[in-house]
Each structure stands twice: as C-alpha cells, then as structure tokens.
Amino acid sequence: MKKAVTLNSVAVEAGVSRATASLVLRDSPLVSLETRDRVICAMDKLGYIYNRGAANLRGQKTGTIGLVLCDIGSPFYSQLMLGIDEVIVDANIVAILVNSAENPDRQLRQIRRLREHGVDGLILCPAAGSSDALLSEIERLHLPCVQVLRHVSQRNGNYVGPDYADGTSLAVTHLVRHGRRKIAFLGGRPVHSAARERLDGFRKTLKKHKLEHDLIIPTHLENLSDLGSFPELLASSTPPDAVVCYNDMLAQSVMGYLLARGKMPGRDFAVIGADDLPQSAVSFPTLTTIVTDPVGVGRNAARLLLDRIDNPTTSSTRILVSGQLMIRQSCGGQLP
Amino acid sequence: MKKAVTLNSVAVEAGVSRATASLVLRDSPLVSLETRDRVICAMDKLGYIYNRGAANLRGQKTGTIGLVLCDIGSPFYSQLMLGIDEVIVDANIVAILVNSAENPDRQLRQIRRLREHGVDGLILCPAAGSSDALLSEIERLHLPCVQVLRHVSQRNGNYVGPDYADGTSLAVTHLVRHGRRKIAFLGGRPVHSAARERLDGFRKTLKKHKLEHDLIIPTHLENLSDLGSFPELLASSTPPDAVVCYNDMLAQSVMGYLLARGKMPGRDFAVIGADDLPQSAVSFPTLTTIVTDPVGVGRNAARLLLDRIDNPTTSSTRILVSGQLMIRQSCGGQLP
DNA sequence: GCAATATATTGGAACTATTCAAAAACGGAC
DNA sequence: GTCCGTTTTTGAATAGTTCCAATATATTGC
Numbered sequence: 077m078k079k080a081v082t083l084n085s086v087a088v089e090a091g092v093s094r095a096t097a098s099l100v101l102r103d104s105p106l107v108s109l110e111t112r113d114r115v116i117c118a119m120d121k122l123g124y125i126y127n128r129g130a131a132n133l134r135g136q137k138t139g140t141i142g143l144v145l146c147d148i149g150s151p152f153y154s155q156l157m158l159g160i161d162e163v164i165v166d167a168n169i170v171a172i173l174v175n176s177a178e179n180p181d182r183q184l185r186q187i188r189r190l191r192e193h194g195v196d197g198l199i200l201c202p203a204a205g206s207s208d209a210l211l212s213e214i215e216r217l218h219l220p221c222v223q224v225l226r227h228v229s230q231r232n233g234n235y236v237g238p239d240y241a242d243g244t245s246l247a248v249t250h251l252v253r254h255g256r257r258k259i260a261f262l263g264g265r266p267v268h269s270a271a272r273e274r275l276d277g278f279r280k281t282l283k284k285h286k287l288e289h290d291l292i293i294p295t296h297l298e299n300l301s302d303l304g305s306f307p308e309l310l311a312s313s314t315p316p317d318a319v320v321c322y323n324d325m326l327a328q329s330v331m332g333y334l335l336a337r338g339k340m341p342g343r344d345f346a347v348i349g350a351d352d353l354p355q356s357a358v359s360f361p362t363l364t365t366i367v368t369d370p371v372g373v374g375r376n377a378a379r380l381l382l383d384r385i386d387n388p389t390t391s392s393t394r395i396l397v398s399g400q401l402m403i404r405q406s407c408g409g410q411l412p
Numbered sequence: 413m414k415k416a417v418t419l420n421s422v423a424v425e426a427g428v429s430r431a432t433a434s435l436v437l438r439d440s441p442l443v444s445l446e447t448r449d450r451v452i453c454a455m456d457k458l459g460y461i462y463n464r465g466a467a468n469l470r471g472q473k474t475g476t477i478g479l480v481l482c483d484i485g486s487p488f489y490s491q492l493m494l495g496i497d498e499v500i501v502d503a504n505i506v507a508i509l510v511n512s513a514e515n516p517d518r519q520l521r522q523i524r525r526l527r528e529h530g531v532d533g534l535i536l537c538p539a540a541g542s543s544d545a546l547l548s549e550i551e552r553l554h555l556p557c558v559q560v561l562r563h564v565s566q567r568n569g570n571y572v573g574p575d576y577a578d579g580t581s582l583a584v585t586h587l588v589r590h591g592r593r594k595i596a597f598l599g600g601r602p603v604h605s606a607a608r609e610r611l612d613g614f615r616k617t618l619k620k621h622k623l624e625h626d627l628i629i630p631t632h633l634e635n636l637s638d639l640g641s642f643p644e645l646l647a648s649s650t651p652p653d654a655v656v657c658y659n660d661m662l663a664q665s666v667m668g669y670l671l672a673r674g675k676m677p678g679r680d681f682a683v684i685g686a687d688d689l690p691q692s693a694v695s696f697p698t699l700t701t702i703v704t705d706p707v708g709v710g711r712n713a714a715r716l717l718l719d720r721i722d723n724p725t726t727s728s729t730r731i732l733v734s735g736q737l738m739i740r741q742s743c744g745g746q747l748p
Numbered sequence: 749g750c751a752a753t754a755t756a757t758t759g760g761a762a763c764t765a766t767t768c769a770a771a772a773a774c775g776g777a778c
Numbered sequence: 779g780t781c782c783g784t785t786t787t788t789g790a791a792t793a794g795t796t797c798c799a800a801t802a803t804a805t806t807g808c
Contacts, residue, residue: 096786151490301694
C-alpha cells in the first residue's frame with residue numbers, strides 16, 4: 077500500500093506551501109494565475125484526492141445529511157428519495173440512508189450513528205410508535221430535522237407531507253357526487269399521523285354529507301393479500317358500494333379480488349387508491365387515485381432542511397403539499 | 413452556539429488523560445473498571461458525542477460505503493437496498509446513496525464525490541453506456557467495488573446479479589411445455605448486460621426448441637404504457653400466443669391492455685413477468701413471474717464488498733443468484 | 749524486610765489532512 | 779526608506795488514535 081497523496085505532497089511538488097495549495101483548491105482569488113496553474117498541474121500529476129474528512133474537522137459542515145426511513149423497501153419512499161436527491165445534488169450534498177424498519181429503538185440508534193458521522197441535518201420519517209421525546213433528543217444532538225410523511229407532534233418540529241385529509245376528502249366527495257352512498261375505508265391502523273389524517277378526512281367528509289357509518293376496515297399493509305373483513309362485508313346483506321383504499325397497491329389488490337369474483341370495479345363497485353403509482357394508469361381497469369406527489373414532498377423537505385441548516389432557528393415550519401384526484405375508470409364514469 | 417463536547421473535555425471532567433478516555437471509548441481491557449466508570453459517567457454528564465470524522469483521519473476505515481444506483485425511483489432498487497442494509501447494519505456501516513440517473517458523466521462525478529467523502533467501497537449498478545474504463549478509474553481511486561444487476565465487462569470486476577439468462581430460459585421452457593409456439597419478448601433494448609443476458613437466454617432457449625422467430629419488441633421501460641409494436645403484432649394475421657416481459661410492471665401493463673380488449677391472460681394468451689413484485693401475487697389474473705430475488709442480490713453484494721474491503725485482492729468474483737419460476741394464473745393452467 | 753522484577757494503568761506527544769487568522773515577503777511607486 | 783497592495787507562508791487549531799514512556803502497585807527471591 078503506497079502512502080496517500082495529501083495536500084502537502086501536492087504543495088511540495090508545486091514548490092509552494094500547504095496553505096497556498098488549499099487556497100487553489102477552493103478557488104480563492106488570492107493566488108496568482110501562475111501559481112494556481114502549477115498547483116493544479118501537481119494535483120493532476122500526483123492524482124490528488126481531496127480529503128473531505130480532514131476539512132470537516134476544521135469546518136462545521138460535512139456536506140452530508142441523514143435520511144431515516146421506516147421502510148426502505150417500499151416504492152413510495154423511492155419516489156421521495158428522487159425528490160430529495162434532485163435538490164441536494166445541486167447543493168453538493170450527499171445523503172446517508174438508514175432504515176428504522178418501524179422500530180423506534182433502532183431508529184434512535186441509527187440517528188445517533190448518523191450524528192457520529194457528523195451529518196448536517198436529518199430528513200426523518202418517524203417510525204410508528206415514536207414518542208415526541210424523539211424530537212427533543214434530536215434537538216439535544218443539535219441536528220436540524222425535517223419530518224416527512226408523518227409527524228410525531230401536532231405542534232413542534234418541521235414537517236412536510238401530503239395533505240392526506242384533503243385528498244381523502246376529495247375522493248369521498250367525488251364518490252358521493254356520483255351516487256355512492258355506502259363508502260368504506262380500507263387499510264391500515266391509526267398508528268401514525270399519516271393514517272390518522274386520512275381517517276379524519278374520511279370521517280369528516282362523510283359527516284358533511286350526512287352519511288355517517290363507520291365502515292373502517294383495518295388491514296396489515298405489509299401483506300397485500302390481507303383485505304381484513306372486506307370479503308365478509310362484501311358478502312353481507314348490505315354491502316358497501318365503494319371503497320377508498322390506503323394506497324394504490326392495496327387498491328390494486330382489491331380490484332384483483334373483485335375481478336376474480338366477477339365484479340367489475342367502476343361499474344358494480346367503485347375503488348379509489350392513493351399515491352398514483354405508474355402502474356395505476358395502465359391497469360385494468362385504470363385506477364382512480366389520490367395524487368400525493370412524493371417527489372414534490374421530497375423536494376420541499378430537502379429545500380426546507382437546507383434552509384434550516386443555513387439559518388438555524390427554533391420555529392417550526394409545516395408544509396402540506398396539496399394533492400388532487402386523478403379520475404380514471406375504477407370509480408365509475410367511462411368504461412369500455 | 414456553545415462549544416462542542418470533545419473527548420478532551422470528557423477526560424478533564426473525569427480527571428484522566430485524553431488517551432485513557434479514548435481507550436474507554438473502544439472498550440480496551442487496559443483501563444481499570446473504576447476509571448472506566450468515571451469516564452463513562454463524565455460522558456453521560458456532558459452529553460459527549462463521538463466524532464467519527466476525527467477518528468477517520470488517523471484510521472483507515474470510515475465505516476461508510478457508497479451506493480451508486482442508476483434509478484433510485486424504481487421499486488426494484490428499493491428491494492436491493494433492503495438486502496444491502498440488512499448486512500451492513502450489523503457491521504456498523506452506513507451507506508451513502510447517490511443517483512447516476514443512467515448518465516455516465518454524472519455517475520463519474522458522483523463516484524469522485526463519494527471518494528472525497530472517504531467511503532471504504534462501492535456498490536455500483538453501472539449506468540447504461542458506461543465504458544469499461546469506469547472500472548480502471550475506480551481502481552485508480554483505490555476503491556473496492558462490487559457491481560450489481562449489470563456489469564460493464566465480461567471479464568473484470570466483482571459482480572453479483574440474478575441469473576437472467578437462466579430465468580428467461582425457465583419461462584420459455586415452461587411456455588413451450590404448455591403448448592405455446594409463438595413466443596414474443598417484450599421490453600427494453602440491449603443497452604446493458606441485464607437486458608442482453610435476458611435476450612440471450614430467450615434466443616438460446618427458442619433455438620433449443622427449434623422455434624426460431626425473432627419476436628423481440630423493444631419498448632421504453634420508463635414509460636409503462638409504451639408496448640412498442642405489440643398492439644400491431646397482436647392484431648396481425650399471425651399473432652403470438654405468449655409474451656415474456658422484461659419485468660412485472662410491464663407484464664401488468666400488458667395484462668391491462670389484454671383485459672381491456674376482452675382477452676383473458678392465461679387462457680387466450682400467456683404472460684410472464686420478472687422480479688415477483690408483491691402485487692403480482694394479488695392482481696387479476698395473478699402473474700406468473702421469474703423470481704429474481706433482489707434482496708438476495710443485495711445481501712450477497714454487501715457481503716462480497718465487506719470481504720473485499722477487509723481482504724483487498726485483484727481477483728474478480730462473480731455471483732449469479734439463481735432464480736425460479738413462480739407459476740400463477742397468467743400463463744395458463746388453473747383459472748377461476 | 750528490602751530490592752528486584754513484573755504487571756497494570758496512565759500520561760505525553762506525535763500523527764492524521766485540512767482550514768484559517770495573522771504575519772511576512774515581495775515588488776513597485778513615491 | 780517608507781508605504782501599500784498583492785501574494786505567500788507560518789503556525790495554531792480541529793478531535794480523535796496510538797506508540798512509547800512513566801508511574802504505581804503487586805509479586806517474588808533472597
């Protein structure tokens with residue numbers, strides 16, 4: 077193993093001091109053109125690689141942020157990362173990705189680990205069951221933090237997420253306008269803010285239309301074939317005529333279930349999903365869905381975090397990215 | 413901004429030298445129990461945070477690896493990350509994620525950036541169009557590297573990926589056994605090894621069964637509604653009776669297209685996908701698919717990389733993770 | 749009981765690659 | 779010779795690790 081090429085070896089090669097080489101590195105106007113050329117030449121010749129770790133020791137920024145997700149296996153999160161990446165790549169910042177796997181203990185360990193690595197800030201999708209002590213712990217570590225998709229506290233902390241309540245409300249209103257009267261909500265449990273807000277929007281909108289019946293069916297989201305009590309409900313004497321699903325994957329599963337039993341989604345029964353995954357536009361029937369724009373959420377979260385890193389403040393910002401309803405075949409209307 | 417708590421302040425608080433505190437930090441047996449307790453107490457009291465950056469300066473490992481993906485928005489890659497994470501989290505290693513976005517120039521810039529951050533190694537899914545100069549550049553940076561899913565050179569470099577050729581062959585053989593005679597391949601272009609290996613397996617297996625006809629239909633994979641010339645082919649006087657698709661997403665799109673035209677996949681026409689995404693088990697009809705086990709690929713890649721970091725060697729290892737055919741309704745057999 | 753030796757523990761200082769503030773060197777004009 | 783602006787260098791600072799030496803304590807031999 078040959079020894080590393082340091083800024084010092086570059087300086088020696090170019091016949092200047094280490095400090096001068098450092099100035100060249102950072103495009104300082106304080107060095108003469110002639111010297112700059114000589115130093116750059118030496119760098120090329122020796123194959124110098126900048127050591128950011130050493131620089132970080134002196135400076136205060138490391139140019140890294142931490143990304144704490146609770147299920148890196150989910151396609152929804154990859155869209156989120158796409159939005160984040162788009163913003164940070166221009167700012168010359170790099171993301172360290174860790175997985176809390178919905179486990180608050182592991183989440184805390186991973187956050188500490190990120191802190192040891194010196195990340196400048198955190199984008200955090202809190203694991204279900206996180207207490208709001210999490211935020212004070214993060215503050216104790218002096219880490220700027222933006223929560224995404226879920227939040228642990230109604231009041232404190234920065235947050236960027238879709239307007240779940242509004243989206244769900246749009247879906248229900250659309251169904252009511254098209255004559256559906258017995259609308260169920262399928263999927264999830266109110267274990268975190270994202271689920272609670274969906275349910276709030278659902279209940280509130282039903283109430284507004286004087287259609288109060290509590291057809292809320294919990295399922296295990298990690299298992300797509302789990303439709304909870306939906307099959308029994310459908311077979312009952314007073315079945316629902318529409319269902320709003322927690323997300324598109326579940327909605328596709330419901331459509332598969334209906335089709336396999338000879339029911340045509342959109343005619344016999346209305347189905348609405350959420351997230352607008354690409355496949356929802358090409359399935360049969362095509363799926364009506366609440367657009368939640370994960371890329372937009374990611375972009376906004378990254379921008380907010382970068383701002384908080386540059387301008388530390390204790391005040392909280394909350395951004396709700398508003399959605400819309402992408403109306404397709406699965407909720408009625410035009411069918412082939 | 414109060415000044416940071418360093419190992420030195422901890423040492424002062426505990427009444428020992430910095431060196432002793434460092435030994436406590438790393439569980440050295442050289443310190444007495446009594447001293448250890450005092451130091452740990454002081455750490456808790458001051459809220460000490462280990463600064464890995466400073467440690468990295470002297471040591472040679474940083475405990476980070478780089479993950480260079482070409483499309484972080486794709487669900488397939490999130491499964492890959494799941495497998496990687498599973499392995500590295502136990503090794504106390506953290507992954508920095510960057511996106512090449514299928515752009516070789518951007519890919520190189522990102523790799524250099526990772527190198528500046530001092531990553532110990534690289535897991536790389538090379539962007540389409542990468543030349544094999546990429547590998548020598550990475551070697552020049554003294555970065556151990558494992559390619560995943562695709563490789564830029566037939567001979568050199570470590571590689572872990574699914575056995576695409578074998579998987580495609582399994583699919584074709586199954587179709588032939590069930591009486592299909594005119595089998596098309598849908599999706600992609602031979603722009604990287606993963607696509608080429610699929611096509612090789614496809615052609616070779618057709619040849620084996622003396623069914624040589626070149627029904628290979630290129631599409632733009634990023635656009636699920638692009639089925640290339642498939643619609644025209646289907647409407648022609650001699651339509652195919654089966655199609656093997658590049659992946660499950662595309663296969664689902666094909667099934668949607670068929671259903672919308674009154675054709676039932678599995679009866680009138682056989683469809684096979686690849687990757688075994690969760691939704692393929694619950695769609696209507698359920699999708700027969702080539703299992704590529706991205707989690708397994710991730711696990712193997714991470715293990716190989718960790719080994720190469722600890723035992724640097726120039727020899728290349730290639731691991732093909734073998735797949736199987738998950739037989740469901742879309743290719744015939746039992747239908748409701 | 750004392751010196752010699754062994755062992756456990758701790759401290760000092762060098763080392764890592766960079767940044768930064770302050771000082772110095774240099775050249776030209778007056 | 780002094781003043782001034784530009785360019786360059788010096789040396790301290792950053793927060794750890796690690797080698798080597800020093801000290802304190804324990805054990806052994808005589």
